[in-house]
Amino acid sequence: MILEGKKILVCICGGIAAYKINHLIRDFVKKGAEVQALLTPAAEDFVSKLTISTLSKKPVYSQFYSENGTWNNHVELALWADVMLVAPCTANTLAKMVHGICDNLVIASYLSTKCPVFIAPAMDLDMYQHPSTKQNLELAEDYGHFIIPAETGELASGLIGQGRMAEPETIASEIEKFFNSSFSHQLHGKTVLITAGPTYEAIDPVRFIGNHSSGKMGFSLAEEASKRGAKVILITGPSAQITSNKNIEIHRVTSAKEMFDQVFKHYDQADIAIASAAVADYAPKEVAREKIKKNDDSLTIELVKNPDILKTMGERKTKQFLAGFALETENELENAKAKLIRKNLDMIVLNSLKDEGAGFKTATNKITILTPSEINEFPLKNKSEVAKDILDFIASQILK
Ligand code: PMT
Numbered sequence: 554m555i556l557e558g559k560k561i562l563v564c565i566c567g568g569i570a571a572y573k574i575n576h577l578i579r580d581f582v583k584k585g586a587e588v589q590a591l592l593t594p595a596a597e598d599f600v601s602k603l604t605i606s607t608l609s610k611k612p613v614y615s616q617f618y619s620e621n622g623t624w625n626n627h628v629e630l631a632l633w634a635d636v637m638l639v640a641p642c643t644a645n646t647l648a649k650m651v652h653g654i655c656d657n658l659v660i661a662s663y664l665s666t667k668c669p670v671f672i673a674p675a676m677d678l679d680m681y682q683h684p685s686t687k688q689n690l691e692l693a694e695d696y697g698h699f700i701i702p703a704e705t706g707e708l709a710s711g712l713i714g715q716g717r718m719a720e721p722e723t724i725a726s727e728i729e730k731f732f733n734s735s736f737s738h739q740l741h742g743k744t745v746l747i748t749a750g751p752t753y754e755a756i757d758p759v760r761f762i763g764n765h766s767s768g769k770m771g772f773s774l775a776e777e778a779s780k781r782g783a784k785v786i787l788i789t790g791p792s793a794q795i796t797s798n799k800n801i802e803i804h805r806v807t808s809a810k811e812m813f814d815q816v817f818k819h820y821d822q823a824d825i826a827i828a829s830a831a832v833a834d835y836a837p838k839e840v841a842r843e844k845i846k847k848n849d850d851s852l853t854i855e856l857v858k859n860p861d862i863l864k865t866m867g868e869r870k871t872k873q874f875l876a877g878f879a880l881e882t883e884n885e886l887e888n889a890k891a892k893l894i895r896k897n898l899d900m901i902v903l904n905s906l907k908d909e910g911a912g913f914k915t916a917t918n919k920i921t922i923l924t925p926s927e928i929n930e931f932p933l934k935n936k937s938e939v940a941k942d943i944l945d946f947i948a949s950q951i952l953k
Contacts, residue, residue, distance in 0.1 A: 556585055557584070560586070560587045560589070560636075561588050562631070562633070562636070563590045563591070563609075564591045564639045564662070565599075565600060566640075566641055566642055566646040566659070567598060570675040570717070571641055572600065574640060574641075577725060589611055590606070591615065591630065591662060594615060594616075596615070602615070615657075615658060631668075632665070634668045636728060637663065639670065640671075644686050651693050669697075670698040671727065672701065674718070677716050680716065694776065695772065695796055696796075701719045704717045705717070737781065740944075743782075743824040743825060744784045744825075745783040746816065746826040747778070747785065748789070749775070749830050750830055751763050751768075751790045751830070753807050753808060754835070755836075755837065757841035757843065762835070765831075765913035768792025770829045770878075771789060771792075771830060773937045774940045775787040776801070777937065779800040781948070784800065785798075785800060785801045786819045786823070788806060790831075809862070813865070816862055817869075824874065824951075825873065825951070826875050832861075835856035837856060863875075867897030874947060875900075876900045876902065876947060878901065879892050879902070880906065880913075885905045890923060893924075893925065894925070900922055901922070908933070911933065917934060918936050919933040919934075
């Protein structure tokens with residue numbers, strides 16, 4: 554049994570969905586897992602410590618000190634766990650987790666833990682849609698946590714929408730999937746090189762030519778490859794994206810030439826290379842030493858071609874499985890196919906700016922994966938889900 558002997562730290566927050574956790578804990582224990590439950594102070598109004606400790610066969614903690622004055626050591630609890638699950642995760646606890654507001658035992662344990670963290674949010678639909686919740690979920694993903702998205706249905710408020718905590722069976726199966734060594738070791742021993750973000754090509758000391766790439770797609774790919782056991786080398790242009798994932802070796806560059814140099818410092822060791830960066834095709838021939846003054850009515854800047862990093866990767870390919878991206882605005886399939894062949898790629902991920910919610914900056918993307926012999930279309934999804942589709946596809950190609 555996959556969960557046999559696994560240590561699961563279940564952190565319960567104050568939301569109505571907390572009543573479902575009893576079933577989940579029972580299921581974990583039946584499957585051979587050891588469960589230690591922690592409650593936020595608000596969760597005590599929703600669940601009974603007696604029920605949970607009976608099901609988990611362990612005392613349940615909600616405060617830093619127990620009634621007899623002993624310290625409930627959050628560091629020990631955090632280091633004991635093989636995985637931590639926060640369910641239901643309220644908007645409040647989510648915000649405290651990602652911003653480090655450490656005012657209860659659950660957050661102190663979370664901040665002390667080194668194990669993978671699963672988050673099953675639950676809240677009313679407007680809270681779930683709120684930009685701050687969305688941003689906090691994105692931050693949690695950037696930290697490398699596994700989000701089990703809320704489901705759509707009738708909510709405690711009587712409203713209908715997305716916000717219901719995923720069903721206990723879904724949560725259990727996500728955690729089982731993680732422990733299933735064929736997934737978490739799928740890319741074990743492989744090195745994945747990923748380019749991300751835009752490049753900035755200097756015009757003068759204050760101006761540059763750039764583009765709208767946020768780096769989100771590339772960072773999501775890096776997190777997903779790491780979750781599958783790969784060593785990840787991420788080379789990113791200027792991006793506000795961050796990662797605290799220690800398995801991702803990150804190199805930050807500015808221009809296409811710098812990206813080229815970094816890529817080819819690491820390319821030989823890569824088994825898989827994914828070029829999601831939006832690299833500037835041209836750069837100013839000369840970079841003015843001083844800020845250009847607006848003396849004339851017009852200004853001409855001569856541009857010269859940048860090196861094509863992906864094309865060079867294709868030329869220097871030895872063992873690498875090479876995946877490129879194509880960002881198109883017209884004749885999408887034809888253009889993507891032409892790039893696939895011209896750059897000697899094994900596959901190309903097409904995203905079109907004509908599709909709403911696809912491409913730059915958005916949290917979502919809509920892709921079509923092309924190989925020399927097939928075309929696979931995917932629906933609009935969150936970029937972390939898109940990253941899963943891309944890596945599933947790559948795994949199916951290299952592991953067949
Ligand atoms: O960063 P996000 O905001 O999340 O947005 C993601 C994205 C839209 C940037 C991403 O999904 C994407 O489409 N990246 C590729 C964008 C692009 O530059 O496409 P292209 O069709 O111009 O380039 C084709 C391929 O060649 C790309 O893999 C690109 O990385 C590569 N290239 C291009 C030019 C160059 N000089 N060197 C390259 O390596």
